[in-house]
Amino acid sequence: MPTRNDRSSGMSVVEALRVVADLCCGQQIVVTNQGSARIWPKLRRRPLDVHYNPSTMSGAIPLALGLALAQRHREVLAISGDGSLLMSLGSLVTVVGSGATNLTIVLLDNGLYEVTGGQETPAARMAIDYAGIARAAGFPTSLEFRDLSDWRARAADVLTLPGPRFIRLVVSAAPAEYLTGSTPPLPEQLAGLKTSLEIA
Amino acid sequence: MFTGPEIEAVFAELGITHVVWIPDTAIGPWEASLAGSSRLRLIRVCREGEAWPLAAGLHLGGQIPLVVMQTTGLFESGDALRNVLFDMKLPIYSLIGVRNWLAPQSRDSAKTFAEPILNAWGLDRQWIVEPADKPKLAEHFCRCRLAGVPGITLLAEGAP
Numbered sequence: 001m002p003t004r005n006d007r008s009s010g011m012s013v014v015e016a017l018r019v020v021a022d023l024c025c026g027q028q029i030v031v032t033n034q035g036s037a038r039i040w041p042k043l044r045r046r047p048l049d050v051h052y053n054p055s056t057m058s059g060a061i062p063l064a065l066g067l068a069l070a071q072r073h074r075e076v077l078a079i080s081g082d083g084s085l086l087m088s089l090g091s092l093v094t095v096v097g098s099g100a101t102n103l104t105i106v107l108l109d110n111g112l113y114e115v116t117g118g119q120e121t122p123a124a125r126m127a128i129d130y131a132g133i134a135r136a137a138g139f140p141t142s143l144e145f146r147d148l149s150d151w152r153a154r155a156a157d158v159l160t161l162p163g164p165r166f167i168r169l170v171v172s173a174a175p176a177e178y179l180t181g182s183t184p185p186l187p188e189q190l191a192g193l194k195t196s197l198e199i200a
Numbered sequence: 201m202f203t204g205p206e207i208e209a210v211f212a213e214l215g216i217t218h219v220v221w222i223p224d225t226a227i228g229p230w231e232a233s234l235a236g237s238s239r240l241r242l243i244r245v246c247r248e249g250e251a252w253p254l255a256a257g258l259h260l261g262g263q264i265p266l267v268v269m270q271t272t273g274l275f276e277s278g279d280a281l282r283n284v285l286f287d288m289k290l291p292i293y294s295l296i297g298v299r300n301w302l303a304p305q306s307r308d309s310a311k312t313f314a315e316p317i318l319n320a321w322g323l324d325r326q327w328i329v330e331p332a333d334k335p336k337l338a339e340h341f342c343r344c345r346l347a348g349v350p351g352i353t354l355l356a357e358g359a360p
Contacts, residue, residue: 012245023242032301050260054283054287055283055287056249056252056280056282056284057279058249058250059249059252059253059283059284060238060253061250061278062245062250062251062252062253062254062257063253063254063256063257064257065254065257065262066253066255066256066257066258066259066260066261066263066265066304066322067257067258067260068242068257068263069218069241069261069263069264070257070258070259070260071261071262073311084285088246088247088249088250090246090247090250091245091246091247093246094243094244094245094246094250097244098243098244123297133288142335175318186288187288188287191346192258192287192288194260194262197259197260197261197262198260199262
C-alpha cells in the first residue's frame with residue numbers, strides 16, 4: 001500500500017512564495033502558472049514576471065526552459081504545481097538534457113488540483129519523492145523543504161547552488177481569497193516582457 | 201527528401217537558432233547534421249507537448265525556434281499548440297512529417313487526420329511532396345515570419 005504523504009502540515013503556500021518573491025528583486029525571469037499565477041501577483045509585480053494563464057498544464061517548465069536557453073545570462077524560475085509536473089515528468093529530463101544551468105524549478109506540492117476546486121492528484125495519498133526523481137534525472141541541486149522557517153533561512157543560499165535546481169516545497173492548500181482574481185491578459189504581459197528584455 | 205546537410209543549411213540560412221524536436225524515421229537521419237551544427241542548436245524534448253511552450257520561451261527570449269515533429273506528435277500536442285499559437289499568439293513555425301502520405305494504399309490514421317485537424321486549427325500551411333517543392337519551405341517560412349503569423353510546412357513521407 002502506498003504511504004500517505006501528509007501535506008496537511010505543509011507550510012503556507014503564500015508564505016513559501018513570499019520567500020521566493022522577496023528574493024526576486026533583480027533580473028530574474030519568473031514563470032508562474034495555475035495556482036501560483038493567482039497568488040504571485042498579490043505578492044509582487046515585476047515586468048519580468050510571466051503569469052502563464054491561460055496555460056497548458058505542464059507547460060510552465062518548458063516555457064521557462066526556453067527562456068533560460070534564450071537568455072543564458074539571466075536566472076529563470078519556474079513555479080509549478082505538482083499536478084502540472086505529473087503531466088510531464090519527462091520535462092525534468094528535457095531540462096537536464098538541454099544543458100541549461102540558469103533554471104530553477106520550484107515545485108509547490110499540495111497533492112491537489114487547486115484551481116479546479118482542490119481535487120486530489122493521483123499522488124495525493126502517496127509519498128512521491130519528487131526531489132529524488134529530479135536528482136535521478138540529473139539535477140545537480142535537488143532539495144525539499146517542509147518547514148517554513150527552514151525554507152526562509154536557506155532559500156537565498158539554495159538559489160546560488162549549481163543549476164539547474166529543483167526545489168520541492170511541501171505546502172498546504174491556498175486560502176480561497178488568493179485563488180480569485182484574474183491575471184493581466186497574456187499577450188499584454190508578453191509584450192511587456194519582451195520590452196523588458198529589450199527584444200524588438 | 202532533404203539530406204541532413206541540406207536541411208541544416210536551409211534552417212541556418214533562415215536564421216533559425218534552435219530546432220526543438222522529436223524525430224520520426226524520415227526526419228531522424230537529419231540528427232547528426234543538426235546536432236553537429238555550429239549555426240543552430242538541436243533541443244530534444246521527451247514529449248511533443250513540451251515542444252510548443254519551449255519554443256515559445258525561446259521566441260520570447262529573442263531567438264528563432266523551429267518545432268519539428270510527426271503528425272502523431274502534432275495530435276498529441278494539440279493543447280500546447282492551441283495555447284502557444286492562439287492564447288499567446290506567438291508566430292512559431294513548425295515542420296511536420298506526415299507519415300505514409302506518399303503511400304497511396306495506406307489507411308494510416310496519422311495521415312488521414314492531418315489535414316482535417318489543421319483545417320480545424322485554421323493554420324497557414326504548405327506541402328513538400330516532391331524534391332521540386334523544397335524551396336517552398338524557405339519561401340513559406342519567410343512569408344509567415346514577415347506576416348508575424350504561425351505556419352507549418354507539411355513534409356510528405358513514405359511508409360516508415
